[in-house]
Amino acid sequence: MTGAPSPIAPPMAMLAELTHRCPLSCPYCSNPLELTKRDAELSTEEWCDIFRQAGALGVLHVHLSGGEPASRRDLETLVTAARDAGLYTNLITSGIGLTAARLKKLADRGLDHVQLSIQGTEQESADRFGGYKGGHTRKLEVAQWVAELGLPLTINAVMHRQNIDRLEHTIDTAVALGARRLEVATVQFQGWAAKNRTALLPTRAQVEAATRTVEAARERLAGTLVIDYVPADYYARFPKPCMGGWGKVGLVVTPSGEVKPCHAADIIKTLDFQSVRDAALADIWRESPAFNAFRGIDWMQEPCRTCDRRELDFGGCRCQAMAIAGDAAATDPACEKSPLHARLQDLTQIAEDAPTDFVYRTLNG
Ligand code: SF4
Ligand code: SF4
Numbered sequence: 001m002t003g004a005p006s007p008i009a010p011p012m013a014m015l016a017e018l019t020h021r022c023p024l025s026c027p028y029c030s031n032p033l034e035l036t037k038r039d040a041e042l043s044t045e046e047w048c049d050i051f052r053q054a055g056a057l058g059v060l061h062v063h064l065s066g067g068e069p070a071s072r073r074d075l076e077t078l079v080t081a082a083r084d085a086g087l088y089t090n091l092i093t094s095g096i097g098l099t100a101a102r103l104k105k106l107a108d109r110g111l112d113h114v115q116l117s118i119q120g121t122e123q124e125s126a127d128r129f130g131g132y133k134g135g136h137t138r139k140l141e142v143a144q145w146v147a148e149l150g151l152p153l154t155i156n157a158v159m160h161r162q163n164i165d166r167l168e169h170t171i172d173t174a175v176a177l178g179a180r181r182l183e184v185a186t187v188q189f190q191g192w193a194a195k196n197r198t199a200l201l202p203t204r205a206q207v208e209a210a211t212r213t214v215e216a217a218r219e220r221l222a223g224t225l226v227i228d229y230v231p232a233d234y235y236a237r238f239p240k241p242c243m244g245g246w247g248k249v250g251l252v253v254t255p256s257g258e259v260k261p262c263h264a265a266d267i268i269k270t271l272d273f274q275s276v277r278d279a280a281l282a283d284i285w286r287e288s289p290a291f292n293a294f295r296g297i298d299w300m301q302e303p304c305r306t307c308d309r310r311e312l313d314f315g316g317c318r319c320q321a322m323a324i325a326g327d328a329a330a331t332d333p334a335c336e337k338s339p340l341h342a343r344l345q346d347l348t349q350i351a352e353d354a355p356t357d358f359v360y361r362t363l364n365g
Contacts, residue, residue: 011057011285012059013251014062014251014252015251015263016082016253017065017254018066019036019067023071023094023132025130030188030190030191030192031192032266041255042253042257044074047074051082054087061088062088067255070097075102075106079110089113091111091113091114093114093115093142094135095138100145103142112152116143117156121170121173131358143178146178154180154183159184159186160200165206167184179225180225181225181226182225182227182228183230184214186202186230190263192359194323199356204235207231214229234345238335239320239334243262247294248295251284259274259275259276259285260273260290261290261294262318271293273290293328297310301329301330303335315332324347
């Protein structure tokens with residue numbers, strides 16, 4: 001035993017939030033309330049350089065996200081740069097801002113995969129959830145273009161109280177659209193979603209029914225559709241291993257160049273997230289105090305410190321600990337061992353007939 005710290009492995013994936021601009025206004029959007037305006041966004045050259053740095057650092061996948069990445073007119077150039085850097089490129093899109101010709105150009109530039117969000121399964125309600133008239137019809141068209149180009153498709157569906165009862169139809173829709181993978185993510189209360197908690201929070205009965213629906217569909221559709229399921233941790237006994245562990249497998253670059261271990265980490269005001277405008281990506285990943293703050297298990301307090309699940313869930317979500325315990329190093333209150341578990345449970349006490357109106361996401365807050 002030398003006692004030397006183990007070397008920090010490179011991140012596998014990078015979430016590149018190319019812009020916060022988006023034609024949709026989803027009330028469950030996890031983008032921050034303070035959205036980055038266009039004139040503060042990284043330039044084309046800056047993003048191309050970040051992709052080169054990411055490739056050199058050992059990143060394998062880049063998720064081109066936002067906001068809506070198609071709102072960037074230089075998306076084609078960015079896909080080329082990411083592929084040239086050796087990155088597997090996944091476009092996470094609402095579909096709005098894409099045309100058949102533009103999607104073909106992206107495929108020609110080497111785009112590897114498309115992840116298309118849907119807000120619901122019927123036009124009227126889906127357009128209401130997305131705050132964009134005609135959006136659902138356009139998404140179905142985009143899915144068709146993706147299939148025609150032979151690109152692998154994942155459908156992304158955020159489930160909340162007002163659409164979770166339609167999960168079975170959501171699964172059928174994903175199959176009908178030719179998706180190979182469906183991501184069913186129960187709403188997490190970060191960013192704009194936290195502002196809409198009352199209107200979005202599913203009931204425990206809804207969440208339990210959704211879990212049964214996913215389990216049955218996984219069996220029925222084995223070999224046809226892979227279903228990734230992000231269950232609601234606010235009704236769980238233990239938290240999720242958020243981001244696969246802080247600074248362990250992934251990093252996020254914001255539209256203005258801040259590098260963070262998690263897209264919601266802004267809530268931790270004691271951490272200073274460095275920008276790619278001021279430091280190299282590899283140095284931020286390996287050496288920045290923000291990335292090292294919650295790496296591994298040495299930072300943990302009790303009950304996590306001596307818990308046998310500590311290397312399974314890494315104490316849960318640091319941002320949720322900050323939001324509810326006021327201490328980012330606390331045990332995630334989603335854990336039943338947390339002394340603040342009851343406080344999280346209190347937040348789930350919203351009447352089933354609670355108001356359903358939304359505060360829609362806007363760039364100007
Ligand atoms: S969640 Fe909705 S508003 Fe937010 S970035 Fe995605 S499509 Fe746009
Ligand atoms: S005490 Fe900590 S490590 Fe143990 S299950 Fe709860 S959050 Fe996970």
